[in-house]
Amino acid sequence: MSERVDVAIVGGGMVGGTLAAALAQAGLTVALIDRADPAAQFEEAYDGRTVAIAHATHRLMQATGLWARLVPHAEPILDIRVSDGLSLLFLHYDHRDLGEDPLGYIVENRAIRRALFARLSGLDALSVRAPVDLERHIVMPEGVVLTLADGSEIAASLLVAADGSDSALRRLAGIASTQWDYGQTAIVCTMGHERPHRGVAHERFLPAGPFAVLPMTDDPVHGHRSSIVWTEKKALAPAMLALSDADFSLELHRRFGPWLGAVRVVGGRWSYPLRFAHAETYIKPRLALVGDAAHTMHPIAGQGLNIGLRDVAALAEVLVEAKRLGLDLGSPAVLERYQRWRRFDNQVLLSVTDSLNWLFSNDLPPVRLLRDVGMAAVNRMAPLKRLFMRHAMGVVGELPRLLRGEAL
Numbered sequence: 001m002s003e004r005v006d007v008a009i010v011g012g013g014m015v016g017g018t019l020a021a022a023l024a025q026a027g028l029t030v031a032l033i034d035r036a037d038p039a040a041q042f043e044e045a046y047d048g049r050t051v052a053i054a055h056a057t058h059r060l061m062q063a064t065g066l067w068a069r070l071v072p073h074a075e076p077i078l079d080i081r082v083s084d085g086l087s088l089l090f091l092h093y094d095h096r097d098l099g100e101d102p103l104g105y106i107v108e109n110r111a112i113r114r115a116l117f118a119r120l121s122g123l124d125a126l127s128v129r130a131p132v133d134l135e136r137h138i139v140m141p142e143g144v145v146l147t148l149a150d151g152s153e154i155a156a157s158l159l160v161a162a163d164g165s166d167s168a169l170r171r172l173a174g175i176a177s178t179q180w181d182y183g184q185t186a187i188v189c190t191m192g193h194e195r196p197h198r199g200v201a202h203e204r205f206l207p208a209g210p211f212a213v214l215p216m217t218d219d220p221v222h223g224h225r226s227s228i229v230w231t232e233k234k235a236l237a238p239a240m241l242a243l244s245d246a247d248f249s250l251e252l253h254r255r256f257g258p259w260l261g262a263v264r265v266v267g268g269r270w271s272y273p274l275r276f277a278h279a280e281t282y283i284k285p286r287l288a289l290v291g292d293a294a295h296t297m298h299p300i301a302g303q304g305l306n307i308g309l310r311d312v313a314a315l316a317e318v319l320v321e322a323k324r325l326g327l328d329l330g331s332p333a334v335l336e337r338y339q340r341w342r343r344f345d346n347q348v349l350l351s352v353t354d355s356l357n358w359l360f361s362n363d364l365p366p367v368r369l370l371r372d373v374g375m376a377a378v379n380r381m382a383p384l385k386r387l388f389m390r391h392a393m394g395v396v397g398e399l400p401r402l403l404r405g406e407a408l
């Protein structure tokens with residue numbers, strides 16, 4: 001006996017899980033399939049990263065019933081200070097230039113996963129199938145049939161690939177993707193420090209790439225904490241990761257300086273190879289790609305998840321409207337609307353982010369001069385600075401309803 005749903009989503013990460021919540025709370029029937037055990041995803045060992053949640057994403061999380069569970073884990077970003085190695089020129093973004101709202105929030109990925117699964121378990125229109133592998137799927141004119149490794153079958157009008165950067169569904173659908181390797185590795189850890197961070201996020205550009213210090217909530221055991229995203233040359237990263245805690249903490253101090261007093265690494269260290277990827281299309285018959293399955297970007301601007309959740313907001317709006325009008329959810333007309341809304345927008349942001357990484361991970365003297373003068377100039381141009389801040393907050397462009405904080 002197969003389960004019959006409107007939408008089957010493969011990949012229950014932060015993107016797939018949020019899409020499932022948005023659709024199910026609007027009354028669509030959904031099956032969410034993930035090969036990882038949800039309980040394992042809540043452990044520090046699974047993912048030690050934090051994510052910078054833009055202001056618009058925060059509104060989506062409110063509208064999908066996630067935010068109340070995240071409040072104790074979310075540290076507001078009040079200021080962002082961008083500096084270039086030893087140069088005295090810098091760029092300073094202050095949230096008060098735009099009003100009362102913070103520029104965004106820093107939240108641990110595993111706190112988001114925990115909140116998501118708690119939210120999903122309260123939604124009747126949704127079934128979560130995990131841990132289980134997708135064995136095969138067949139696309140037919142009237143729908144898609146999925147067979148899971150436990151032998152069960154799911155029939156759906158639409159299949160959504162939210163299976164991450166290495167998406168098997170994207171490959172199986174024959175969708176090519178433009179991609180390259182940055183030759184950089186992101187080293188991620190949590191840093192305990194003597195002085196409070198006061199909600200300031202720092203991004204310091206070093207020859208190997210950006211070194212970000214992101215404010216986290218205080219912890220009863222470790223006290224003041226910040227999350228580190230340290231971009232290192234791929235060849236050097238293994239040696240850095242192998243350092244003792246004392247030597248690793250010394251390297252953190254050397255890169256960041258005395259701003260927060262004495263610093264030490266707390267907990268584990270993680271590493272992520274960095275690459276660019278953009279799928280040539282987000283849609284095929286009865287298939288839509290969302291999140292990292294569609295695009296993978298450098299974390300320099302902290303936007304990968306934010307744009308993945310923009311995909312979610314647009315696709316959910318398109319599908320809920322189609323359902324109300326009695327349209328076929330997997331039809332080309334419905335899916336084309338999603339693709340038109342998101343792909344070009346993502347292409348622009350991916351290109352800008354790629355250029356930023358080139359500009360700031362470069363030690364050529366003329367390039368250094370160009371970026372330092374550029375940063376100092378932007379710092380003095382209040383309207384331009386406000387525009388950049390509004391972009392980082394995700395409040396520019398044609399926003400889907402969830403990103404405006406409205407229910408579907």
Ligand SMILES: Cc1cc2nc3c(=O)[nH]c(=O)nc-3n(C[C@H](O)[C@H](O)[C@H](O)COP(=O)(O)OP(=O)(O)OC[C@H]3O[C@@H](n4cnc5c(N)ncnc54)[C@H](O)[C@@H]3O)c2cc1C
Pocket residue numbers: 010011012013014015016033034035036049050051052053132133134162163164165168186188229272290291292293299301302303304305306307308
């Ligand atoms: C160092 C670093 C820092 C970052 N910082 C930020 C930030 O500050 N702000 C920001 O917005 N973004 C940030 N990002 C990007 C962000 O982490 C990603 O964009 C986001 O996690 C992508 O989520 P996803 O759900 O699309 O994919 P994933 O998190 O990869 O989830 C994919 C899911 O699919 C499941 N899956 C895969 N294949 C199958 C299969 N065959 N069958 C069943 N299930 C399957 C997996 O188990 C997983 O649960 C950062 C990235 C890095 C590397």
